[in-house]
Amino acid sequence: MNKGHFIRVYPPVYILRHGQTEWNAQHRIQGGLDSPLTKLGRTQAQMQRTLLQDCDLDGYHAICSPQGRALQTAAIALEGLVPRIETDVRLAEIGVGVWEGLSRTDLTRDRVVDESEESALDLYDRAPGGEGFVALRARCLSFMDSLPGPAVLVTHGITSRMLRLIALDMDISEIGTLPGGQGVIYHLQDGTMQKLSIGA
Numbered sequence: 001m002n003k004g005h006f007i008r009v010y011p012p013v014y015i016l017r018h019g020q021t022e023w024n025a026q027h028r029i030q031g032g033l034d035s036p037l038t039k040l041g042r043t044q045a046q047m048q049r050t051l052l053q054d055c056d057l058d059g060y061h062a063i064c065s066p067q068g069r070a071l072q073t074a075a076i077a078l079e080g081l082v083p084r085i086e087t088d089v090r091l092a093e094i095g096v097g098v099w100e101g102l103s104r105t106d107l108t109r110d111r112v113v114d115e116s117e118e119s120a121l122d123l124y125d126r127a128p129g130g131e132g133f134v135a136l137r138a139r140c141l142s143f144m145d146s147l148p149g150p151a152v153l154v155t156h157g158i159t160s161r162m163l164r165l166i167a168l169d170m171d172i173s174e175i176g177t178l179p180g181g182q183g184v185i186y187h188l189q190d191g192t193m194q195k196l197s198i199g200a
Helices: 038-051 068-077 115-128 132-145 157-167 174-176
Strands: 014-018 062-064 151-155 185-189 192-194
Touching: 014 068, 014 132, 014 157, 038 068, 038 185, 062 068, 068 151, 115 132, 115 157, 132 174, 132 192, 151 157, 157 185
Parallel strands: 014 151, 062 151
Antiparallel strands: 014 185, 185 192
């Protein structure tokens, strides 16, 4: 928590990351590109729907990234739970420039890394021609400041972390401390975060 400044309190939000995609399974960087959900990804979206069924979404807006994998997830996770799903480009995944579509292992041959997306956060920040964390934070802050009220947000791995970072009043340098995951939901309210998952 940063000290000595006004802390903005945002409306309550449920934040969902899209389910596993074909490129996730292949450890390829998607960014502004896209690939469809796998069978596991569709199952993960259904798990999110099961979790949301137990939540009171009365008065909540549903806002989704316009990218296909997020829209596909939203269609499953929010079916019958909200009157409509809006899109906002500010919820799109971080742009990674010339690295979009490449395998993460191709970019990390000089060092040993975990194959998980969570292990390679620095790649998303330093991609040549990419958006970078500072610009992503500005985009996400603009979105959070314009929230019309409580909302369910369907977005992407890095963008989800940045949205949560802002809601929790954390510094960009702390982004790696936030958990990721597909098939789960993060509920943020009054500066606190709760992870919702099946069996939790």
